[in-house]
Amino acid sequence: xxxxxxxxxxxxxxxxxxxxxxxxxxxxxxxxxxxxxxxxxxxxxxxxxxxxxxxxxxxxxxxxxxxxxxxxxxxxxxxxxxxxxxxxxxxxxxxxxxxxxxxxxxxxxxxxxxxxxxxxxxxxxxxxxxxxxxxxxxxxxxxxxxxxxxxxxxxxxxxxxxxxxxxxxxxxxxxxxxxxxxxxxxxxxxxxxxxxxxxxxxxxxxxxxxxxxxxxxxxxxxxxxxxxxxxxxxxxxxxxxxxxxxxxxxxxxxxxxxxxxxxxxxxxxxxxxxxxxxxxxxxxxxxxxxxxxxxxxxxxxxxxxxxxxxxxxxxxxxxxxxxxxxxxxxxxxxxxxxxxxxxxxxxxxxxxxxxxxxxxxxxxxxxxxxxxxxxxxxxxxxxxxxxxxxxxxxxxxxxxxxxxxxxxxxxxxxxxxxx
Amino acid sequence: xxxxxxxxxxxxxxxxxxxxxxxxxxxxxxxxxxxxxxxxxxxxxxxxxxxxxxxxxxxxxxxxxxxxxxxxxxxxxxxxxxxxxxxxxxxxxxxxxxxxxxxxxxxxxxxxxxxxxxxxxxxxxxxxxxxxxxxxxxxxxxxxxxxxxxxxxxxxxxxxxxxxxxxxxxxxxxxxxxxxxxxxxxxxxxxxxxxxxxxxxxxxxxxxxxxxxxxxxxxxxxxxxxxxxxxxxxxxxxxxxxxxxxxxxxxxxxxxxxxxxxxxxxxxxxxxxxxxxxxxxxxxxxxxxxxxxxxxxxxxxxxxxxxxxxxxxxxxxxxxxxxxxxxxxxxxxxxxxxxxxxxxxxxxxxxxxxxxxxxxxxxxxxxxxxxxxxxxxxxxxxxxxxxxxxxxxxxxxxxxxxxxxxxxxxxxxxxxxxx
Numbered sequence: 001x002x003x004x005x006x007x008x009x010x011x012x013x014x015x016x017x018x019x020x021x022x023x024x025x026x027x028x029x030x031x032x033x034x035x036x037x038x039x040x041x042x043x044x045x046x047x048x049x050x051x052x053x054x055x056x057x058x059x060x061x062x063x064x065x066x067x068x069x070x071x072x073x074x075x076x077x078x079x080x081x082x083x084x085x086x087x088x089x090x091x092x093x094x095x096x097x098x099x100x101x102x103x104x105x106x107x108x109x110x111x112x113x114x115x116x117x118x119x120x121x122x123x124x125x126x127x128x129x130x131x132x133x134x135x136x137x138x139x140x141x142x143x144x145x146x147x148x149x150x151x152x153x154x155x156x157x158x159x160x161x162x163x164x165x166x167x168x169x170x171x172x173x174x175x176x177x178x179x180x181x182x183x184x185x186x187x188x189x190x191x192x193x194x195x196x197x198x199x200x201x202x203x204x205x206x207x208x209x210x211x212x213x214x215x216x217x218x219x220x221x222x223x224x225x226x227x228x229x230x231x232x233x234x235x236x237x238x239x240x241x242x243x244x245x246x247x248x249x250x251x252x253x254x255x256x257x258x259x260x261x262x263x264x265x266x267x268x269x270x271x272x273x274x275x276x277x278x279x280x281x282x283x284x285x286x287x288x289x290x291x292x293x294x295x296x297x298x299x300x301x302x303x304x305x306x307x308x309x310x311x312x313x314x315x316x317x318x319x320x321x322x323x324x325x326x327x328x329x330x331x332x333x334x335x336x337x338x339x340x341x342x343x344x345x346x347x348x349x350x351x352x353x354x355x356x357x358x359x360x361x362x363x364x365x366x367x368x369x370x371x372x373x374x375x376x377x378x379x380x381x382x383x384x385x386x387x388x389x390x391x392x393x394x395x396x397x398x399x400x401x402x403x404x405x406x407x408x409x410x411x412x413x414x415x416x417x418x419x
Numbered sequence: 420x421x422x423x424x425x426x427x428x429x430x431x432x433x434x435x436x437x438x439x440x441x442x443x444x445x446x447x448x449x450x451x452x453x454x455x456x457x458x459x460x461x462x463x464x465x466x467x468x469x470x471x472x473x474x475x476x477x478x479x480x481x482x483x484x485x486x487x488x489x490x491x492x493x494x495x496x497x498x499x500x501x502x503x504x505x506x507x508x509x510x511x512x513x514x515x516x517x518x519x520x521x522x523x524x525x526x527x528x529x530x531x532x533x534x535x536x537x538x539x540x541x542x543x544x545x546x547x548x549x550x551x552x553x554x555x556x557x558x559x560x561x562x563x564x565x566x567x568x569x570x571x572x573x574x575x576x577x578x579x580x581x582x583x584x585x586x587x588x589x590x591x592x593x594x595x596x597x598x599x600x601x602x603x604x605x606x607x608x609x610x611x612x613x614x615x616x617x618x619x620x621x622x623x624x625x626x627x628x629x630x631x632x633x634x635x636x637x638x639x640x641x642x643x644x645x646x647x648x649x650x651x652x653x654x655x656x657x658x659x660x661x662x663x664x665x666x667x668x669x670x671x672x673x674x675x676x677x678x679x680x681x682x683x684x685x686x687x688x689x690x691x692x693x694x695x696x697x698x699x700x701x702x703x704x705x706x707x708x709x710x711x712x713x714x715x716x717x718x719x720x721x722x723x724x725x726x727x728x729x730x731x732x733x734x735x736x737x738x739x740x741x742x743x744x745x746x747x748x749x750x751x752x753x754x755x756x757x758x759x760x761x762x763x764x765x766x767x768x769x770x771x772x773x774x775x776x777x778x779x780x781x782x783x784x785x786x787x788x789x790x791x792x793x794x795x796x797x798x799x800x801x802x803x804x805x806x807x808x809x810x811x812x813x814x815x816x817x818x819x820x821x822x823x824x825x826x827x828x829x830x831x832x833x834x835x836x837x838x
């Protein structure tokens with residue numbers, strides 16, 4: 001089959017039902033190919049308008065009186081994320097804290113709920129904070145972390161997981177979409193395998209939410225956390241969410257007993273008496289400006305529909321894989337994501353010996369923004385709402401050009417850089 | 420002495436060196452007397468301009484590349500709070516998480532540092548989240564919370580504290596300025612008393628920071644946390660700060676092992692290896708928009724100078740106390756804050772049998788915003804940067820008027836309200 005041309009990509013854009021969504025975002029430089037929406041999504045116009053309302057009307061004019069409205073947001077926006085992107089009925093999701101803090105709260109909750117078990121399981125290449133949080137919790141709780149080997153490209157082989165589970169395992173923490181390879185697990189099947197071993201499952205949905213359909217209720221998932229600044233476009237450092245299945249809530253206790261988890265918050269009673277429902281997983285005062293940004297991000301996902309987003313996301317990454325195999329393989333790039341689109345989430349990683357220099361050159365010389373993941377991966381995360389197919393084509397084309405000109409040998413790779 | 424007249428208050432404004440700072444804030448309704456800056460401070464014009472830059476330039480244009488700058492903010496802004504308002508040399512303060520989460524981290528740290536001790540001490544009327552966090556930690560760590568009685572108006576009698584300390588006490592958690600009464604402790608003397616018992620001190624500076632001078636380094640304080648949305652004007656739900664004395668940092672470990680505390684964050688190494696310094700107390704991704712707002716709030720405090728702020732704050736509350744005793748006492752109000760200005764922070768509480776109804780009437784009928792604290796207190800927290808003396812006078816005058824007209828008997832007190 002012939003390698004797709006730019007005209008082929010443009011034809012895909014022409015019949016893309018989500019194409020109009022691009023104009024909903026603030027895109028000051030239309031020539032910049034931004035393929036890092038899985039690290040930090042773009043702001044929408046609606047989000048910035050809403051932020052303005054929140055600070056100029058709610059805060060400056062309403063002042064403390066606005067808390068009468070704001071106070072509902074952690075639960076209300078949680079419900080909206082649940083409905084739009086998690087397959088979760090109301091009353092099971094809150095927006096609160098960072099993903100790391102929520103991982104800590106829920107992994108600790110899981111240890112309490114499985115009080116006779118003392119092993120925490122995760123993959124050996126799980127996202128760092130997930131591994132570190134479990135390690136810290138294990139040290140404090142005299143528990144043990146057991147890591148399961150996962151293929152760095154294809155991710156977990158489900159049969160390896162079952163082999164690693166026994167009656168000491170309290171909880172299994174897994175990313176639905178791997179941060180590095182994009183490997184995409186089968187939520188229902190893995191949840192069932194974990195339950196078969198008598199353990200609880202804690203899903204990290206950071207790279208999945210807003211990109212692939214997630215059906216937490218249908219799969220009987222116990223616990224989940226996720227990030228809102230990637231495909232939900234909540235802005236830098238926006239608060240994370242957490243999910244606790246309804247029937248676990250009443251018996252579940254989380255370790256950080258803050259006033260926002262207290263029944264009748266402003267009664268300020270003498271002893272901690274947590275809310276009966278999901279609100280007991282709140283801790284401190286909610287970050288209002290960022291909550292508003294998250295809300296607008298979720299509304300866009302709801303409007304577009306997660307199935308349409310997934311369909312376009314699959315097609316975007318498929319185009320990228322096809323172009324990479326045809327045009328980048330000869331230049332030393334290897335696909336480091338699952339080739340099967342059913343096993344791949346919304347981003348694609350390529351391995352290259354000089355990945356860091358290539359990444360810098362793309363950003364500095366080619367107007368393409370991917371990101372780098374140590375030690376040798378370049379990660380491309382096109383946004384189904386914000387990116388066009390021609391941008392994927394242009395990114396590959398610009399990359400081919402800079403490699404042929406050797407520009408990656410000319411950039412400064414010394415300074416520590418985030419991307 | 421004659422009761423101060425409005426002209427007396429206006430004369431104080433005329434010679435107020437901080438008077439020009441009022442124009443730095445966004446004040447859409449100049450007739451509204453806002454006396455709840457100790458719950459939620461106002462936005463400054465500079466803060467809203469900065470927020471606009473952060474979202475429109477840094478986020479929308481710079482996208483993920485802006486993390487190269489943002490990543491320094493939790494420490495850099497922490498240092499600025501330290502210099503402007505805490506008497507803390509650089510490298511000891513970070514902005515991170517909520518006050519509740521930071522209390523949890525540092526109280527846990529204290530228990531680890533005093534491994535042979537198992538008692539956590541706080542006052543019986545300490546702010547709810549402080550008490551609840553200790554209660555949760557005690558339950559998890561097989562420790563015990565010991566509460567020390569404090570006078571509901573005058574606060575802690577330091578001799579009562581020493582009586583309550585023995586060699587089981589690991590940490591004493593105290594608010595420098597009490598959230599309800601405004602009672603203001605002697606930081607150095609109390610710290611010394613706690614140290615004399617071999618315990619660590621953990622100060623909650625939420626109602627103190629930006630309102631009264633704090634000298635953490637000079638007093639040899641071990642640990643502290645505080646809020647940035649009160650006198651630092653960081654906006655609703657802005658992240659909190661924490662302080663760990665430099666010589667404790669290397670041996671201190673906090674319980675939530677997140678990736679932002681990791682040495683060389685983006686190397687994403689196999690095991691948790693925390694930063695050697697204060698950065699190990701970070702957990703997850705920093706909330707960038709709110710950090711920018713905090714930064715601008717701190718800059719205003721630095722520019723005005725904390726001593727000038729304290730001087731005006733004392734004078735504002737002294738005027739309020741004088742007017743309350745002359746004009747409100749006959750209407751059933753009692754002073755519920757220390758009368759001695761040296762023992763009072765930046766807010767004044769009044770007790771009244773119908774406090775809740777009075778509070779609603781002030782907000783709804785009189786254009787005065789104080790706040791209510793269960794069960795019978797009305798709290799007035801004038802801002803030295805944002806309020807004028809005549810506003811304090813007007814607030815009392817309007818309150819006298821509405822009581823005389825019986826308007827507090829006419830408002831709806833049924834609905835749950837935040838203020």
